[in-house]
Amino acid sequence: MKIATWNINGVKARIDSLLTWLGEAKPDVVCLQEIKTVDDGFPVEAIENAGYNVAVHGQKGFNGVAILAKTRIEDIVRGLPGDPADEQARYIEGSVTAGHRSMRIGGLYLPNGNPLGTDKFAYKLAWMARLNAHARALLATEQVFVLAGDYNVIPEPVDAKSPKDWLGDALFQPESRQAFQRLLALGLTDAIRCGHPGAGVYTFWDYQAGAWQKDNGIRIDHLLLSPQAADLTNASGIDRYTRGWEKPSDHAPAWVELAD
DNA sequence: ATGCCTTGTCGCACAAGA
Numbered sequence: 001m002k003i004a005t006w007n008i009n010g011v012k013a014r015i016d017s018l019l020t021w022l023g024e025a026k027p028d029v030v031c032l033q034e035i036k037t038v039d040d041g042f043p044v045e046a047i048e049n050a051g052y053n054v055a056v057h058g059q060k061g062f063n064g065v066a067i068l069a070k071t072r073i074e075d076i077v078r079g080l081p082g083d084p085a086d087e088q089a090r091y092i093e094g095s096v097t098a099g100h101r102s103m104r105i106g107g108l109y110l111p112n113g114n115p116l117g118t119d120k121f122a123y124k125l126a127w128m129a130r131l132n133a134h135a136r137a138l139l140a141t142e143q144v145f146v147l148a149g150d151y152n153v154i155p156e157p158v159d160a161k162s163p164k165d166w167l168g169d170a171l172f173q174p175e176s177r178q179a180f181q182r183l184l185a186l187g188l189t190d191a192i193r194c195g196h197p198g199a200g201v202y203t204f205w206d207y208q209a210g211a212w213q214k215d216n217g218i219r220i221d222h223l224l225l226s227p228q229a230a231d232l233t234n235a236s237g238i239d240r241y242t243r244g245w246e247k248p249s250d251h252a253p254a255w256v257e258l259a260d
Numbered sequence: 261a262t263g264c265c266t267t268g269t270c271g272c273a274c275a276a277g278a
Contacts, residue, residue: 009277012268013267013268036267037268061268061275062268062275062277206265206277207277208263209265211264250277
């Protein structure tokens with residue numbers, strides 16, 4: 001089963017690219033972030049015609065996440081547990097079953113957190129603490145699960161072409177990186193890092209200053225696997241070629257292939 | 261040091277992204 005994550009930066013602006021990529025990459029499950037639409041605006045029909053079921057957690061103008069799956073999506077939860085007052089659409093979770101195997105999929109869009117010293121950065125760290133608590137609850141069930149999405153965290157210097165450029169950025173703050181490490185310390189596996197231990201493995205290239213042309217990227221989209229999922233891993237990768245398309249998202253899809 | 265692009269918005273400039 002191939003599970004992918006893609007910050008698509010506007011699903012309505014990117015629907016043609018999404019359909020092309022679905023046809024080529026043929027993922028079984030896709031977590032989308034930054035769909036930038038309310039539920040009613042999501043292009044459900046076009047995606048269903050491509051052979052996918054849809055679960056959406058949208059928001060007007062910003063944020064918004066969704067899960068697409070070739071199989072049924074069951075027991076859907078919208079919103080990250082832990083703060084009923086949080087109205088930002090950044091988390092959706094559901095179960096998919098392929099053959100005899102069932103797994104839980106969490107799709108997340110972690111807050112950017114810039115600029116430092118504002119409530120935005122505090123919100124990012126609070127959100128990461130909630131994610132940690134929720135990951136612990138999922139781990140206690142001992143099931144196969146994947147937490148996939150735009151984490152907005154550069155885990156290590158090797159995950160940036162030019163680490164010094166990010167020293168003052170929320171994505172590369174010690175607090176952000178430590179919170180990410182605390183997720184790994186729970187026993188989760190960073191699927192992309194595990195399969196691609198070297199440098200130059202990026203998922204995001206800024207639109208500005210020719211970042212793509214210079215390969216000035218960062219790795220901020222991650223798939224974290226439960227131990228039961230990590231045991232099934234066959235391969236992982238980044239479909240960076242989509243970043244070279246016309247009107248691209250600034251993120252490329254990342255994926256992991258688990259044994260059926 | 262700043263903007264560099266891109267999307268969406270009750271557009272005609274701005275917020276937010278990273």
